[in-house]
Amino acid sequence: MAIYTESLNQDRNAGINCENTASNASRSWIPSDWTAGDDCVRRGKSQSHFDCSPSDSNACFYGQLDIQTLGGAGFASQRTTGDDRSWDVSGYDSIQLDTGEADKKRYTFIIKDKLLQMNPGNGREQSTISYEYDFSISSKMANSNGTFIFIPWKDFKATYRGKEEKEVSALDRKKIKRFSTTMRSFFSDQEGPFPLPIRPIKAVPLPNDPEKNVLGASVDLLKLFGQEQSPRTSSRQPRWLVPILGIVTGCWLFCNTGYPWLMKQSCHLRCRPRLDLLTLFQLPTTL
Structure with missing residues (x-):
């Protein structure tokens, strides 16, 4: 060598x-x-x-x-x-x-x-x-x-x-x-x-x-x-990544938890008046 x-x-x-x-x-x-x-x-x-x-x-x-x-x-x-x-x-x-x-x-x-x-x-x-x-x-x-x-x-x-x-x-x-x-x-x-x-x-x-x-x-x-790594290099790298990860995480949470919960509440709101009216009409009336 x-x-x-x-x-x-x-x-x-x-x-x-x-x-x-x-x-x-x-x-x-x-x-x-x-x-x-x-x-x-x-x-x-x-x-x-x-x-x-x-x-x-x-x-x-x-x-x-x-x-x-x-x-x-x-x-x-x-x-x-x-x-x-x-x-x-x-x-x-x-x-x-x-x-x-x-x-x-x-x-x-x-x-x-x-x-x-x-x-x-x-x-x-x-x-x-x-x-x-x-x-x-x-x-x-x-x-x-x-x-x-x-x-x-x-x-x-x-x-x-x-x-x-x-x-x-x-x-x-x-x-x-x-x-x-x-x-x-x-x-x-x-x-x-x-x-x-x-x-x-x-x-x-x-x-x-x-x-x-x-x-x-x-x-x-x-x-x-x-x-x-120099401070300049290490400080630049995560700044653009944090908001993107936040947006992606927020969308995932909304689709898997928030959206189903809203749909369920919406269903309850639509169905509750109808059930109340049917109950009302079935009750005996008094003079």
């Missing part, structure tokens, strides 16, 4: 830049900046690949997720390389994923702000806190011009070895150490081949028009993106 952020190490940015920076326009994918992190470290058989080129903004994260070898578990991942790298995204509000049409499988975008040395006992990387966000893209949601997914920082979930952690410090956005995209089994929920076409990933401000080309756009967007 090309993740556009402001790199503290500008000569090795992995195609990682910040939005609204003029010098970022020419940056693109660097294949050597990405490597696999599959379940083979746990003797699994899943495989992932990342097909990209410095001359093309389109890339593809794909592979095969195997869950049989590890008894229902399994993962395939592509991540940035190098432990000495760091990115500062503190001046931005969210991560923007720009994807093409994909399968309905669930993917996970992961950020780390801390890396440890390899374990001298087994040569494996030691675990640290990950900040994760799960997403999926169906054919109905996909847009031919790109499907944008905006992920505010608050929507990243802190986990440790796959389990959510509540009592952890906030993501240090000044010193991001790693980005990765992962395909997981989610406890035997999915397996097999997967393709995720992807375009440059960016650290961006919140969009001016979040409802355009956003995955799962809905009435909850204002809450999702942390935006509030």
